[in-house]
Structures are given as structure tokens and as C-alpha cells.
Amino acid sequence: MLRQIDPEAIEHIAVGAAVLGTGGGGDPFLGKLMALQAVKEHGPIPLISVDELDDDAWIVPAAMMGAPTVMLEKFPSGKELGMVFDLLQQHAGRPIAATMPIEIGGFNSLIPVVAAAQLGLPIVDVDAMGRAFPEMQMVTFYLDGINPSPAVMADEKGNRVLMHTVDSVWGERFARSLTIQMGGAATLAAFSVTGRQLKESGILGTLTQAEAIGRLITESQGTDEDPVRTVLDHLGGFELFQGKVSDIKRRMDTGFVRGEALFEGIGEWAGRRMQLYFQNEHLLALEGGKPRATTPDLIAVLDRETGSPITTEGLRYGNRVSVTAIPCHPKWRxxxxxxxxxPRYFGYECDYVPVEERLRTEGAAR
Amino acid sequence: MLRQIDPEAIEHIAVGAAVLGTGGGGDPFLGKLMALQAVKEHGPIPLISVDELDDDAWIVPAAMMGAPTVMLEKFPSGKELGMVFDLLQQHAGRPIAATMPIEIGGFNSLIPVVAAAQLGLPIVDVDAMGRAFPEMQMVTFYLDGINPSPAVMADEKGNRVLMHTVDSVWGERFARSLTIQMGGAATLAAFSVTGRQLKESGILGTLTQAEAIGRLITESQGTDEDPVRTVLDHLGGFELFQGKVSDIKRRMDTGFVRGEALFEGIGEWAGRRMQLYFQNEHLLALEGGKPRATTPDLIAVLDRETGSPITTEGLRYGNRVSVTAIPCHPKWRxxxxxxxxxPRYFGYECDYVPVEERLRTEGAAR
Structure with a gap:
């Protein structure tokens, strides 16, 4: 079991978390660079399991909020995490025991590594989505009635905001609106929890899982193995489609990057077409106008040859990819x-059907 | 000199502050009702001068932020002021010595009376504009380099936000954006100051001034005196125009009410036209396309017969009014x-010329 986050673990987590990030969760390359730098300066970060936390320990998740498109050009100064944690600690008058990722995504899995390094904290092997989602309240903590307050945001200019909202939905509204004012991307610490809450409401072991996925992909490259197949077997996932990116549309809207990607089939998929719709993360896969997979199941686009995950930002015309679907954590079902x-929360007119059930009844995936 | 705020003083302040509020600063009737209720429950509020404050005393202004149009329908629950002051006090770890109005306007002069009553604080005879302005950083404190942080906002649902911004302009951006999220109106405590800062940067005696203006208007009604003339003589102001409202346009835009009012001359002004442009407050008076008065001088619309101030919200087709201009405080000049x-800050293509100078060189006012 992974016991610390060192440079090798960071390399693997960046890749594996981008698979679970379903196209979003931020750019894995930037996250990796920031985490590698932090570990180089401060040494490896202890990775602890929730069992090692006292029930009343205080754990603060660290994340970036905003559109991945913006984060590619406007990245943190490196001081925001300290500002956010300091303000929270000063306000609450109690010490922070550990940090954790709020979601698993290329950037947002590794931002807590930077926070942990700077602040001398351990990082907990857990998150609150088991994947990435675009909105703040889309966490298992929300399902268990945990309020995100006090939530703290900061930007690279030195502005800091602390919020006490009556619920998660108001937290998302205020935080999104401030993120837009802050230039489209901001550092956020919300949903601080106790050890007891985290044991009950977290999705356990997801950093270890991300690391394992990244390792599998990296190690299968240059061998006879099909890295896509290897990952899907490991996760119990499915290949929905093989194709080339033939069109991609992205637009910035209310602080998110929204858009769609079109794929033309290759190989045995020749003549078929798949469409993916995204809001930071991939949310819906259609073939011939019919849903093949929907949120909350994970839709990941992997490079057909290397198995490397491709974010919604990274999709380019001509990319040869596998579109894959992975069952989400049972808490989301x-x-x-x-x-x-x-899907209906996001405005798509279809019901959720677990991907494995959809494929069993409708066939055609492998 | 006024030594306490009792029901009679509230009646006068509501009227006088609406004159100085230049069409904005919130609805005087609502402000009056809230203040009367608070004083009925808690007794009269001690009014102190800045000289009575220790140099290191901590004074917190209380205000409503947003569009007057919204406040008419969505008014505070009454608990927001307590929430705002509590959060600020808890965060700063020091006691609040007094409250004050941040601006002089029908509503925002009387909101601190409600806060003072609820929290058992005195109110200081001072403000930071000497009138009303639409944006948060438009205070004399800003001219003296005072940061508005920590600023606290709250809404009637119970949401609370504390902001530390690098300057006033960022404070305005965040607070405006949150005000819009909060439904277009919110309770705000920003620009907390020490006694020393207030003595140097405040505009002194403005509650007493508002009370005196209100008293003059009320007492001249039903006599042979012209209440408009009486007020203008008291303030060294000018009547720019007498006319009837012939058109009024208002729109909600980025959290403000913006618009213009058109007046057709009556009496000796017959055949002439005046246009007023406003953003919450009146900012520009044009006659024949030429500026007659501009911000930061005060442009107030008074009922021609009673001298009662009419807010931008209260203007109705057919109202017979005097459009008046009053020199602003020297700090704004x-x-x-x-x-x-x-005027150029607000996007009007003309230079500021003190109203008395403009009228002396261009004639026609009395």
C-alpha cells in the first residue's frame, strides 16, 4: 500500500487521476509540476488512511475551482493555499490535522500535495467524489447533509473570502460567482470535516487507486499489452467506442467550459459516430442520438495507443482514442x-441507467 | 445639537437624508419604518460626535448594498445586522465601540440606527460620502487609502461572507457580485475604522445635517415659505430647473438600477427640457445636451410644492418638481x-466643473 507521496507516486497519480477525472479535474501536467516542485522542496508527503485519523481531527480539502481552460493560463502563485488554510485556521481557532483531495482529477488530486508540503500536513487517501464533477456540492458529503462552511477562497492577487452558507447549493453559487470575479480560477477549501465524518462519508483509497491506474498505464506502454484493456479490466470498465476526433466545440459559460466532441469510428467502429457532452467533465456519451453512458458513471477518453487519458482541454482534431465508461461509486447510484x-440535473433528457446494465441490454460494448 | 436619535429625529433624518441621497441611498419610508420599530423596542439611540471616540475605538459602518428597486420588495429579515456584526467581532476578536452610516441616504442613514438599537451601540454623527454614491469604494476612506477589509455581508436566508480584499475596487467587485447572487440586495459592513481614522477621514456631522434639512422641509410646509428655497438657502444650493416628469426609464444592470428621467419645463422654464442620468443616484443633469450639474455635486429632485425629496424609484410621470444642485464636500473636489x-468615472464625456462655477459662467440658475 502506498505510504507516501514521492515523485514517482506523483507521476502515476497524475495519469491515473486524469482517467478518473473523466476529462476534467484540471490539467494533470500542471498539477504534476506543482506537486513535484513542492515535494522537491519539502520532501515526500505522508499518505495516511482514514483509520489513522482521530474521530475529532479536522481535515481540510484543498482544490482549484474554475474552468480548466482558464487554469492552463492562469495558475496559482503558490501562496493561495497557505492564505486559505491560515484564514480557516485563524477563523476556526483549531489546528488542521490533514488535507485531502475533494475530487480525483489530474490537477485537483495533486493540489492537496502542494498544500500538505507547504503546511507540513499529511494527506488522507480519500476523496469526496471518486471522480471529478463540475460543481462544488457534488460531493458525497452533500449526500450526508454536511455543510461546506466555512469555505475559504483565495486568488493569486491576495484576495481572500470566507463563506458561511446555509447549504451547499448557496456555497456553489457564491463560490462560482467569486471564481468568475477572481478571473475564472481560484483556490478553494470547502467541506472541512472531522475524522468521524470522513470515515463515514468519504470515498476511501482513491489516491492509491489513482496511483495504481497510472502505474498500470505507464508499465503497459511499450509492451504487447493493450493499455486501455488493462485499465478497463482493472476498473471493471468498458470500451464504448474507438474513433478519431472529428469536431470539438468549447465555450466559456458561467465559469465553466462547456462543449461537445464528435468522434468518427475507426477499425471495427468505422461508419459509426459518437458524441460526448461536457461541462468541465464528460457527462453524456451518445451514439446515433442514443445514450451509451451518462453521469455519474465515469466517461474517460484514452489515447488508443498509449492508454493516456485526454482531458476535455487536451482533445484535438484527429486524436485516435478509446471512449470508455467506468461504473461510478455506489454512493452515486x-x-x-x-x-x-x-443526467437530468445537467439538463439532459434521459434517465440514469448503470452503464453495465445499459450495455448488457443494448449490446455492442466490449 | 442633536444628542440622540428618537422617533422625531428619525422622521426628519429620513427626509433630509433623502435630499442628500441625490435620488439613491435607498427608500426613506422603509428605512424610517425599520428605525422607528427598532427605537420603539430598544429606546432612543445615543448620537455621539467623533470627538467622543477614543483614537483606538473600533467603529463599524452598517449599510444595505444593491439596487433600490430590489430593496423595495426584498427587505431585510432584521437578523442580518446582528449576523454581520457578530461575524466581524468574532473574526477580529475585539469589541465594536459604535456604528455609523457609510453614506447619507434615506435608507442607509437609518440602517445604522437599527444596528445600534439591536446591538446596544451608540451611533456616530458622521458618514464617509456626505451624500450617497452607488459603489462601495466611493468613500472618503478610499481617498485616504483605507482598505474596506474585513468586510462582511449577509442575506435574509442566513448566508454570511467575510472578505479580505487587496483594495477597495476588489471589495466592490466581490461585494457587488455577491449582492447579485443574494438576490439584488444585501446587508454589508465594510470599512471598519478606528476613532483616529474616522476623525481624519470622515465627513462630520452629517446625521445632524440631515435632521436639520428634514426639519426645515417639514416645518416650512403649510406656511408661506417656499420649502425648496429654504433648503437651498440652508445648503448653499441652486435650483436648476422646474418641470414635470415626462419620461422615465429604469433598467436593472450589473446589480444597479440605471436609467434616465426627462423633465418638461413649467412656469418660467416652459419650453425647456432637462435630462437626468442615474445609477442608483443622480449623476448628471443635462439641458439642451449640455451639462448643468454633475457628480460629485449633489443633484436632488424635490417636490415643487412640498420640498419633499423624490428618489429615482419614486419619480412618476407628471410629478411637478424642482431639480436642484448642491455643492459636494470639498474632499470630492x-x-x-x-x-x-x-463624471468620467461613470462614462460621461464631460469634465467636472463645480456647480456654482458652472452656473456663474453659464447663467440661468437661481
Whole structure:
């Protein structure tokens, strides 16, 4: 079991988290560079499991909020994490025991590594999505009625905001609006939890899982193995489509990058077409106008040859890819989970059907 | 000299502050009702002068932010002021010695009376504009380099936000954006100052001044005196125009009410037209396309018969009014003051000329 985050682990987590990030969660390359730099300066970060936390320990997740498009050009100064944690600690008058990722994504899995390094904290092997989602309240903590307050945001100019909102939805509204004012990307610490809350509500072991996925992809490259197949076997996922990117549209809208990508089939998929819709993350895969996979199941686009994950930002005309789907964590398959992050929440006129069930009844995936 | 705010003083302040509020600063009737209720419950509020404050006393202004149009329908629950002051006090770890109005306007002069009553604080006879202005950084404190942080906002739902911004302009951006999210109106405490800062940077005696103006208007009603003339003589102001409202346009835009009012001359002004442009407050008076008065001088619309001030919200087709102009406080006539609140800041293509100078060289006012 992974016991610390060192440069090798960072390389693997960056890749594996970008698979689970379903196209979003921020750019893995930038996240990796920031985390490598932090570990180079401060040494490896202890990775602890939730079992090692006292029930009343205080754990603060660290994340970047905003559109990945913006973060590519406007990245943190490096001081925001300290400002955010300091303000929170000063306000609450209690010490922070550990940090954690709020979601698993290329950037947002590694931002807590930077925070942990700077602040001398351990990082907990857990997150609150088991994947990446675009909105702040889309966390398992929300399903368990945990309020995100006090939430703290900061930007690279030195502005800091602390919020006490009546619920997660108001937290998302205020934080999104401030993120836009802050230039489209901001550093956020929300949903601080106790050790007890985290044991009950977190999705456990997801940094270890990301590391394992990244390692599998890297190690299968240059061998006879099909890295896509290897990853899907490991995760119980499915290949929905093989194709070339034939069109990609992105637009900035209310602080998100929204858009769609079109794929023309190659090989045995020749003559077929797949469409992906995204809001930071991939949310819906259509073939011939019919849903093949939807949120909250994970839709990941992997390079057909190397198995490397491609973010919505990284998709380019002509990329030869596998579009894959991976069952989400059971917490998202409950009625409350589907209401919070299912296709209808995002305005898509279709019901959630677990991907493995959809494929069993509709066939054609492998 | 006024030594306490009792129901009679509230009646007068509501009227006088609406004159100085230049059409904005919130609805005087609502402000009056809230203040009367607070004083009925808690007794009269001690009014102190800045000289009575220790240099290191901590004074917190209380205000409503947003569009007057919205405040007419969405008014505070009454708990926001307590939430705002509590959060600020808890965060700063020091006691609040007094409150004050940040601006003089029908609503925002009386909101601190409500805060003072609820929290058992005195109110200081001072403000930071000597009138009302639409944006948060348009205070004399800004001219003296005072940062508005920590600023706290709250809404009637119970949401609270504390901001530390690098300067006033960022404070305005965040607060405006949150005000819009909060539904277009919110309770705000920003620009907390020490007694020393207030003595140097405040505009002194403005609650007493508002009370005196209100008293003059009320007492001249039903007599042979012309209440408009009485007020203008008291303030050294000018009547720019007498006319009837012939058109009024208002729109909500980026959290403000913006618009213009058109007046057709009556009496000796017959055949002439005046146009007023406003953003919450009246900012520019044109006759025949030429400026007659501009911000930061005060442009107030008074009922021709009663002398009662009419807010931009209260203007109705057919109202017979005097359009008046009153010289602003000298602090706004400096280069820095004109840069902060002069006509060009608001996008009007004309220079600031003190109203008395403009009228002396261009004639026609009395």
C-alpha cells in the first residue's frame, strides 16, 4: 500500500487521476509540476488512511475551482493555499490535522500535495467524489447533509473570502460567482470535516487507486499489452467506442467550459459516430442520438495507443482514442446521488441507467 | 445639537437624508419604518460626535448594498445586522465601540440606527460620502487609502461572507457580485475604522445635517415659505430647473438600477427640457445636451410644492418638481476625488466643473 507521496507516486497519480477525472479535474501536467516542485522542496508527503485519523481531527480539502481552460493560463502563485488554510485556521481557532483531495482529477488530486508540503500536513487517501464533477456540492458529503462552511477562497492577487452558507447549493453559487470575479480560477477549501465524518462519508483509497491506474498505464506502454484493456479490466470498465476526433466545440459559460466532441469510428467502429457532452467533465456519451453512458458513471477518453487519458482541454482534431465508461461509486447510484449528479440535473433528457446494465441490454460494448 | 436619535429625529433624518441621497441611498419610508420599530423596542439611540471616540475605538459602518428597486420588495429579515456584526467581532476578536452610516441616504442613514438599537451601540454623527454614491469604494476612506477589509455581508436566508480584499475596487467587485447572487440586495459592513481614522477621514456631522434639512422641509410646509428655497438657502444650493416628469426609464444592470428621467419645463422654464442620468443616484443633469450639474455635486429632485425629496424609484410621470444642485464636500473636489467619483468615472464625456462655477459662467440658475 502506498505510504507516501514521492515523485514517482506523483507521476502515476497524475495519469491515473486524469482517467478518473473523466476529462476534467484540471490539467494533470500542471498539477504534476506543482506537486513535484513542492515535494522537491519539502520532501515526500505522508499518505495516511482514514483509520489513522482521530474521530475529532479536522481535515481540510484543498482544490482549484474554475474552468480548466482558464487554469492552463492562469495558475496559482503558490501562496493561495497557505492564505486559505491560515484564514480557516485563524477563523476556526483549531489546528488542521490533514488535507485531502475533494475530487480525483489530474490537477485537483495533486493540489492537496502542494498544500500538505507547504503546511507540513499529511494527506488522507480519500476523496469526496471518486471522480471529478463540475460543481462544488457534488460531493458525497452533500449526500450526508454536511455543510461546506466555512469555505475559504483565495486568488493569486491576495484576495481572500470566507463563506458561511446555509447549504451547499448557496456555497456553489457564491463560490462560482467569486471564481468568475477572481478571473475564472481560484483556490478553494470547502467541506472541512472531522475524522468521524470522513470515515463515514468519504470515498476511501482513491489516491492509491489513482496511483495504481497510472502505474498500470505507464508499465503497459511499450509492451504487447493493450493499455486501455488493462485499465478497463482493472476498473471493471468498458470500451464504448474507438474513433478519431472529428469536431470539438468549447465555450466559456458561467465559469465553466462547456462543449461537445464528435468522434468518427475507426477499425471495427468505422461508419459509426459518437458524441460526448461536457461541462468541465464528460457527462453524456451518445451514439446515433442514443445514450451509451451518462453521469455519474465515469466517461474517460484514452489515447488508443498509449492508454493516456485526454482531458476535455487536451482533445484535438484527429486524436485516435478509446471512449470508455467506468461504473461510478455506489454512493452515486442511490436516488439522492442520481438526483444530485445524474443526467437530468445537467439538463439532459434521459434517465440514469448503470452503464453495465445499459450495455448488457443494448449490446455492442466490449 | 442633536444628542440622540428618537422617533422625531428619525422622521426628519429620513427626509433630509433623502435630499442628500441625490435620488439613491435607498427608500426613506422603509428605512424610517425599520428605525422607528427598532427605537420603539430598544429606546432612543445615543448620537455621539467623533470627538467622543477614543483614537483606538473600533467603529463599524452598517449599510444595505444593491439596487433600490430590489430593496423595495426584498427587505431585510432584521437578523442580518446582528449576523454581520457578530461575524466581524468574532473574526477580529475585539469589541465594536459604535456604528455609523457609510453614506447619507434615506435608507442607509437609518440602517445604522437599527444596528445600534439591536446591538446596544451608540451611533456616530458622521458618514464617509456626505451624500450617497452607488459603489462601495466611493468613500472618503478610499481617498485616504483605507482598505474596506474585513468586510462582511449577509442575506435574509442566513448566508454570511467575510472578505479580505487587496483594495477597495476588489471589495466592490466581490461585494457587488455577491449582492447579485443574494438576490439584488444585501446587508454589508465594510470599512471598519478606528476613532483616529474616522476623525481624519470622515465627513462630520452629517446625521445632524440631515435632521436639520428634514426639519426645515417639514416645518416650512403649510406656511408661506417656499420649502425648496429654504433648503437651498440652508445648503448653499441652486435650483436648476422646474418641470414635470415626462419620461422615465429604469433598467436593472450589473446589480444597479440605471436609467434616465426627462423633465418638461413649467412656469418660467416652459419650453425647456432637462435630462437626468442615474445609477442608483443622480449623476448628471443635462439641458439642451449640455451639462448643468454633475457628480460629485449633489443633484436632488424635490417636490415643487412640498420640498419633499423624490428618489429615482419614486419619480412618476407628471410629478411637478424642482431639480436642484448642491455643492459636494470639498474632499470630492480634489483631483483624487474627481477621479474616483467624477463624471468620467461613470462614462460621461464631460469634465467636472463645480456647480456654482458652472452656473456663474453659464447663467440661468437661481
Amino acid at each position: 442511490t436516488t439522492a446521488g442520481i438526483e444530485a449528479v445524474g | 480634489t483631483t483624487a476625488g474627481i477621479e474616483a467619483v467624477g
